[in-house]
Amino acid sequence: MNGNRNSQDVVVACSRGITPGMPSFAEQIAKSAPDAADIKQRRWIYIPYDRYTDRTGPLTEQSAAATGVVIVESTAKALRRPYHKKKLVVLISNMRHFALEQAARGVSVLYVFSPKSHGQALVDVQREHALPELTCMTPAERELRLDLATAIENGLQMKFAEDTTWASRTADFTEVYGTYKPGKSYVMDRFYRKARQKTGILMQNGKPVGGQFSFDADNRNPYKNQIPVPKPPKFRPDPITEEVIAFVGETYAQHFGEIDGFDLPCTQADCDLMWRFALEHLLPHFGPFEDAMRDDHGQLFHSKTSVLLNLGRLLALDLVRDVAQAAEAGAIPLASAEGFIRQLLGWREFMRHLHGETDGYRLLAGHVPQEHRRFTQEVSPDRTEEATKAYASAISKADPYAGARPSALGASLPLPAVYWGVKSGLHCMDTVVAQVIQEGWSHHITRLMVLSNLANLCGFSPRELTDWFWFAYVDAYDWVVEPNVLGMATYADGGLTATKPYVSGAAYINRMSNFCGHCQYDPKKSTGPGSCPFTSLYWTFLERNQDILAGNFRLQMPYNTLRKKPAQELMQLRARAEEAIAHLQSFKRPAY
Template identity: 75%
Template sequence: MSAFERDIKAAQPTATDLRNRRWIYVPYDRYTDRTGPLTEQPASDTGVVIVESTAKALRRPYHKKKLVVLISNMRHFAIEQQGKGVSVLYHFSPVSHGQALLELQRELRLPSLTCMTPAERELRLDLSMAQANGLTLDFVKDSTWASTSKDFLDTYGAFTPGKSYVMDRFYRHMRQQTGILMKNAKPVGGQFSFDADNRSPYKGEVCVPATLMFPPDAITQEVIAMVESTYGHHFGSSKNFDLPCTQSDCDALWRFFLDHLLPYFGRFEDAMRDDHLQLFHSKTSVLLNLGRLLALDLIRDVAERAATNQAPLASCEGFIRQLLGWREFMRHLHEQTDGYRRLADYVPQEQNPRPQEHSPNQTKLAAGAYKSAAGHDPFAGATPSALHASLPLPAVYWGVRSGLHCVDTVVAQVIDEGWSHHITRLMVLSNLATLCGFSPRELTDWFWFAYIDAYDWVVETNVLGMATYADGGVTATKPYVSGAAYINRMSNFCGHCQYDPKKSIGLGSCPFTALYWTFLERNQSTLASNFRMQMPYKSLGKKSQEELVQLRRRADETIVHLASFKRPAYSRGSLE
């Protein structure tokens, strides 16, 4: 038994505590006492129930560092609450959260529980199933968000299949609603978005500050040992764990970003480097998604830096757009579409897609493509694929080196850290998958277990939507794909690669460019009418048949090469 288990069990609530306190279930994605039901009565009248569930952790081969940061924050949160006078019922369980709560309630005669509505659909469903079996639990508003469902509905109306949902409309609504970066009902600086100022490659113009690290304390060290023992077969590495797990450390990470990174964040937001993997990104998404940091607090802090000229307006607006715009927009869309399940049989009428056309080798690969769980599994993920992509995700995503320096570098970072910033997620990992025609659902599930900040509401809308265009344009006006030119312009990856980004065919050519042109050709009937795709299709039309044949051959060689490596299998929590 670990020291934490021994100490937490010794402090279990008394019978008087169970009778006289208000009992609040704290989900694994809502570790906060800065908002919600924990703020509504004195600590002496408050009790919290926390469940550490082995069943949940084994559901997927979650990155080891994701499990460490989640469980260690969970344990530290329990200790922090005890220190404030809150009674803590901390329960280790081999079953799901909902089932564990039901068993606890029956065994201890716990009164009805209150729960701030969990962010993750999967947990909400688990708890609802337990309610159907007798668990008495009341959901209350999740006040960690910066917006409400009404904000989304006021912007777009009720969700309608076939309708496009452009984030900019929602972002403008939220700016006006909150008054953030607004003056006299107009945006500060004369425009809502400074995205055009946030696209510079990084070439050493300013020094990148050394990353702030948080060495694991005794509790975190125990969690690391437990993860290696219980979940040693999972994805990624737990070595060199340095993420914040106490509230004070979480706050320190945020202050570090405000003081040292925010001034340069916007300008280099889209830059990629193999020698500065984090650059000026905050790396706070994992803490936001655990509830350790609150979005509106961060937004107001950044707005204050803009108002006092402590950081450029473009940097501040770019960061606020990610939180007040994109993050909130995506979680609403996930809720309104029930995790894209309402899109399952939907195909936009104007696009008239046809089955994806593969070369003979690709067709062979597609025979083993990922199939989502069907039938009565309530946890099965939605599987939209407007471009009919179906090839299995290759072993490169598990760390088998492909020879593509950009891909190998980013995957190595994910294995090591469980994190990479948003442009490497979109324009390297997702770009490769979309161009090759890898299964959007399988890519989504990979992101879900591989990233420390990933939950269903994050990955399903982002990956099935913007990253792969699997939703047919619900969240993006065009597929976000590119050849080697974009990667070469925005990074230093190509300078350290065996492939030449300026060659599209022949020996030493970068596969990304051939994959890009064959992607356009393969999906021409679906995408050619898209007004944002007119220019690339005009360029495609100028290519000779001889060049097209060579491009197809180069792309096909790449996909077959990527498929030639054996993908690791997991003994539990496997997607295979």
Template identity: 75%
Template sequence: MQSFQHQIAPFAPKPADLKSRRWIYIPYDRYTDRTGPLTEQPAAQTGIVIVESTAKALRRPYHKKKLVVLISNMRHFALEQAAKGVKVLYHFSPDSHGQALLHLQQSNKLPAITCMTPAERELRLDLHQAQQQGLDITFAEDTTWASSTKDFTTVYGPYKQGKSYVMDRFYRRMRQQTGILMQNAKPIGGQFSFDADNRSPYKHEVPVPTPPTYPPDTITQEVIALVEQTYAHHFGTTEDFDLPCTQSDSDAFWQFFLTHQLPHFGRFEDAMRDDHLQLFHSKTSVLLNLGRLLAMDLIRDVAARAAEGTAPMASCEGFIRQLLGWREFMRHLHEQTDGYRLLAGHVPQEPRKVPHEFSPDAPGAPRLDSETWVQGATPSALGASLTLPAAYWGIESGLHCLDTVVKQVIHEGWSHHITRLMVLSNLANLCGFSPRELTDWFWFAYVDAYDWVVEPNVLGMATYADGGLTATKPYVSGAAYINRMSNYCGHCQYDPKKSTGPGSCPFTSLYWTFLERNEDKLSGNFRMQMPYNTLHKKKPEELVQLRTRAAEAITDLQSFKRPKY
């Protein structure tokens, strides 16, 4: 820490700076000066407040690389702003961000602080609590997003329980409103979505480019040492850390994707490999969710490649649909449902033990107006409640697909969206593991996970826990899909073509028993008619064998002791 403190110390504000400059609090998920309050006055008239909170980092066993990339970007952003003439009040605190800001404002006699509205609900509540205790702070619109709340409510109206939300309507509206990939009010290429062109398995048709790496500089090395010392008990590892931690590296990282990965991204978007874990995915989600990269900048860059013809329309549209469609759609839905707490099936959790400064029963602790924010929404439309097994913490299960993806998550804090959906979440869904436990696991295990993105994605699309609020059917499959879209099965002890008996892949038996177990809830779904017709044709003795194999698989997965954090 000495190197960073030595570098940032000369840029600390003097008494005159505290009075004469506009002071802006920089949330931990909004490191940008390309939009928002930092763009509204010269650097010589600007001061920023940054809080490095131990309490926040200890709230969950966040992946060590998530903490490194977040804290290192935080420190580098402070130095980048200082180099432009901005004064920096950088504060290390054992308290929450809100409590630390309140203390700083009172002790330094800071005038009113401006803050771009944080993306994460947890931080918004934390700051609101401090505001009730006297923190003088005003919130500016979060202009890092590609859409507004009004854009969402114009399409769907205010949130209403029992209403179904399909992303396609919102995506079409945003395409029309922004003019992205549009010509004469019609989609270029004659259709809004090219998803059907983005489902090819990868079989070495084209070489996979080697992504750039960014070895830790002195500041990042200090952060790694801090994480290993203070958060040694957390999930994951800091080994081989190579993510961008500066603005220039973030920009270069994005340019590499545009040139080398985008041309083949769409075609192999859904492919999975154990020898090419990233394939052609950008891996920019962590930088987007920190504010280092802005969604509309990326969308325009990709649209330009489509216009130039340097990348296929299917690749460009597929990437844009993820950002302008799905990412925006999910964050609006999280906001509209108060993190899914407004869903009819939500049952408040029992209070858990949290650091004392967040416990409403701790002596002298601040009171909360509502549930403490560490209690997440708990919908479970399919009644899933089994404990998430130790395999998600790296205890080998013998399922090559699962073990490969979990090993990647432990090492990188990342895997692409199909492995998240069709391996990790698919297995949890088929077995009936708790959607809330799976959500919490994703939240701390992934470098790009925050409440607004992980809760609607996992409780919604990934597990159908919301009962179809965001998806028209559960995203589940047997071994056939994994075998078709990956090379996992060829390296596994289980045979994807066998559904029962010795050596059979449990995904298939789990799939049929999942359908059987949830028939009363799902058989009326028009998109589930074909699998249910097939299920009904199976002989009673085969159904018994499928149930037996599925039960064996679940018992085996739950037989290992889960690590404690």
């Protein structure tokens, strides 16, 4: 589907697949387009694609009658990577529903369909409509901020307002750690404790409720049908979403992932409903089983609220306050409440600050070994010439968009086809990848201890893995995916965020899941026929990286065990690990 597509083509394409007799989205939103008086009299606000909210920020600062919004639906951005089809559907459908929701409030809506980047489209629309200076709540994604900065250099008149969707400010981060310095270690717990103290969440008389800040030790149980897993709500696509599904299915036909069965919320009312369900039915059991993995319950008691938080549909402080109140009322056990709050008030806020302070880990260059193997960024097979031109710098040597490539452990092997759905024979891996292809989502432990664990043990490229997560997951944006994958998941940052690599052999996966019971490999065998590759890969990972990791105090026990292994066993472990890596790399990647 390569070739040129102009803006008129995009408008036509968006009207396909709608319910007969139902006006298209373009027809509906055109009724709220501004006239000359609107242009002059209203305050004009650009809404980034990750900040669909009127509950905080510039949209709350004046009446609807005094407000105009500009929303850009950019095919160039959607074609930047082979984003999961369901990621594009949830993003575009929420964008369109948000536009209609604002129109219903009396806001004037200038909705732009453009084959250009967001910044380029805004330059054009401001000139065409003689729009005054735009206000924009600072976007979360660095990539969009850079695009807008380039547009401002090219004449766009725009000022930025503080992003108040977050639960903390940059000053809160620097108060704990100071300004970024190479070689410094950033342990999240310090930030989390400060955030709890500042917000008063789960605090009483200046001390943590329950006598401790973390109940992580209580939240490590495998799920063995102790209690029924609630069936999460499925949101049937309305005509607007059906139109988006048809549009995405045609325009981005070769992108990653399945589009059938889309059931995520796309209206504000449905987003709120999804949260209420999670609060009442999932979070009471979240804590004990948050690290559990199952092949028959991919979601378990996880909420998927990250999808909506990262679009701005839900606000982190609202959620943590709801959870804290439920815990106080006895509706949610303290360990479950604290585990969820730590994810939002701790990890989520911490990672976005770290991403900002390190310029997306780019400031690590020169201080942390970098990956030097040449490979190109994964791009959309459907990309048009105009979409390629929109980010022309992405093919130059001085590419401001290029992702950071730290690789403290020297990992650089190409990411294999199993991440695209080719069956590896590893039941855990095949199950999780199949879920990602179908849903664009899996919970944080399968991300960390299956997908990233395998990449880490084998030495697959941290950058390629990061880019894969970025386009494959519906909740992935640069500010969250880069520090999580390059830091926590792969230790590519050399320990900036993690005190040790998060790796394991088969024993952990067997203990925390039912995967191994349905696998052809035996988790209790480390070598020989039928042995699980995770175990041999684990020991050879430690051996391969002992110059870097052997002095780590948290790895003393496994290194002591490694030193005691006979030479013959080590040779067998190496042979099994090499065989496993060769097997994984032997498959040809399928077309999207």
